[in-house]
Amino acid sequence: MQPQAPVQLRIFDLNCWALRFLSKKRKERLASIGQLLSQQCYELALLQEVWSDKDYGELRDRLLDAFPYAHRFKSGVIGSGLCVFSRFPIIDCLQYQFSLNGFPYMVNHGDWFCGKAVGLVKLQAYGFLCHVYITHLHAEYCRENDCYQSHRILQSWELAQFIRHTSSNSEVVVLAGDLNMHPGDLGVKLVCEWTGLKDSYMECTEYEGPPDGCTLLPSNPFTDPQELKNFPQGIRIDYIMYKSDPGIAVSCQQVTTGSQSSISGTLLSDHEIVTATLRLQRIPGVSNVNSESLPSVLSPIFSSCCTELYTGLQTAERWSTVCQYLVIMFLLLLVLQFSTSFLSALGFECNIFPPILLTLLFLFLSSASLVLHTAEKRQLQSVIEQISLVQHRHE
Known part of the structure; x- marks a missing residue:
């Protein structure tokens, strides 16, 4: 048998920074995000920090033609902020709220009230059973004295375990979201090595965007300068990762990172947009072999x-x-x-x-x-x- 013709799966990821009453120009930016997605040819759009029911409803109405299927994950006091828009029917969904996520008395940080979580949607994309995960981990407020490091490591472990224990019958796995960790951080290494996920930026054939794939840039007027005082080039904390069964060949053809502006010239978020184009192809005659051996790393x-x-x-x-x-x-x-x-x-x-x-x-x-x-x-x-x-x- 000849391998099937390859198909492309185009993924859009963005932390929208849409906290009511606090995020600047929220309505204008969300309207522009909806307009951008309705005009582009993405199969999946994974958004974080869409906190308001009203904001999600307006996005849902605007994107109904481009993305007929959508799901929003709700947890915590104000919600997880996670939502998925898809061109393919969503078969099933599941959510896990992390067991630790900051403290309620740290009101100025607010992560505890958000109910940080990982969400899963199952869908059939071009005949491939895909498990698509979206997440948002606890923020890092001070890298030199990070009092939430243990919480973020715990969340990374629970995220990796959730993916491992729910993706066994999938053919393609995609993880996207704001991990709030740099590429070399311990939590990112844990997620990648324990799940077998590949970082699309590191694997892509073609890249377009800021150096090192940075998704928080000092040039962005919405970015907190204190957050990047030790990183003049910016930092990369938003990711699209993927893996597949042995019988499915998946490669990342292109990754783009960058900003889009509204009609008035306002940037869409304090984070940069991350997109990835995955090439999927089924290879006949290759069996799925599960290995329980632990990589030495x-x-x-x-x-x-x-x-x-x-x-x-x-x-x-x-x-x-x-x-x-x-x-x-x-x-x-x-x-x-x-x-x-x-x-x-x-x-x-x-x-x-x-x-x-x-x-x-x-x-x-x-x-x-x-x-x-x-x-x-x-x-x-x-x-x-x-x-x-x-x-x-x-x-």
């Missing part, structure tokens, strides 16, 4: 991940201990306050403590923080044990 990656997770675990244990002491202290203070209230009722004046309501408030906050950091500790311990089990199993 993974063992040091696993060890490094456990080291980072241990660091996060130690921090979580410290905070948990502090919260325990605070809870005990406020409980004792509450007992003293009730005692003085009783003495005051008997005619003794001893009003030397703050109001009881204030103590109850601090007791509640301390108890909530204790629960939060205890749960964080348990989740980090769980992932460390998972990685260690896999590593020792293959040694």
